[in-house]
Amino acid sequence: MFLALRFTTALNTGVIFTLVPGISSVYSAVLIKEKLGMYRLASLLPATLGALWVIFEGNLQRMLSLELNQGDLIFFFGCLLMALYTPLVKRLHRGEPMAIMTFWILVTGCGWLLVLSGYKLPTVAWMDIQPKIWVGIIYLAIFTTIITFFVSQWATLYLGPTRVIAYSFLYPPLIVLIEWLLGKGIPPLSTLLGVLLILPAMFIIQRGVKRQSTSRKQ
Numbered sequence: 001m002f003l004a005l006r007f008t009t010a011l012n013t014g015v016i017f018t019l020v021p022g023i024s025s026v027y028s029a030v031l032i033k034e035k036l037g038m039y040r041l042a043s044l045l046p047a048t049l050g051a052l053w054v055i056f057e058g059n060l061q062r063m064l065s066l067e068l069n070q071g072d073l074i075f076f077f078g079c080l081l082m083a084l085y086t087p088l089v090k091r092l093h094r095g096e097p098m099a100i101m102t103f104w105i106l107v108t109g110c111g112w113l114l115v116l117s118g119y120k121l122p123t124v125a126w127m128d129i130q131p132k133i134w135v136g137i138i139y140l141a142i143f144t145t146i147i148t149f150f151v152s153q154w155a156t157l158y159l160g161p162t163r164v165i166a167y168s169f170l171y172p173p174l175i176v177l178i179e180w181l182l183g184k185g186i187p188p189l190s191t192l193l194g195v196l197l198i199l200p201a202m203f204i205i206q207r208g209v210k211r212q213s214t215s216r217k218q
Helices: 010-017 020-032 037-055 060-065 072-081 083-090 100-125 131-159 162-180 189-217
Strands: none
Touching: 010 037, 010 072, 010 189, 020 037, 020 072, 020 083, 020 162, 060 100, 072 131, 072 162, 083 131, 083 162, 100 131, 131 162
16 A cells, blocks of 8 residues: 555545445455445445546546556555455454554564565665654554554444444545645545545445444344
8 A cells, every 4th residue: 555655646545445445344244244234335336436536537538448557556456455454353353452452463564564575674774764754654653553553443343344444434535635734735626526425425334334233222
């Protein structure tokens, strides 16, 4: 997913990530026997349409010919793997404290990263790395990895994998807002229309799951 950002935009990756809840729902149905339900299927329509609209910049011809750039394809493959995360947390949790589960996930993740790229560490010019790069790395390590993993795993046990992953539908509008605050401007109106199409999907899933849980209690 980090590699994909070399070839595509942050907004495109955020939009592609909105396909994760739908993929995760399919995994959940297989791994933990969670019913898909009409609300999940209904949420896929606006999310998919919005994602396709942004990726292909509202160009129907490009959409029909599936002209995806290299970064979009790499990120989509990453999303196929990421969608497994919350269903596996629900399936594999055995009552241990969530901090312990988060710790071992991060440790094993570091192990795989060292296997794949550890040999490059001696060749890095450490003294030439700018302070802002270190700040970015620290932010990614603490806030978007340790804290985010812990919160998402904790929430998965109480809300279920589908409701937790549904919040990823907020990514595209938040990316638009952050890029605007950073002075990168606002995307064209055609792109914003695609972003707005994605938002209803989150509310469809949230209300659907609440209604389903209420009917079970009754």
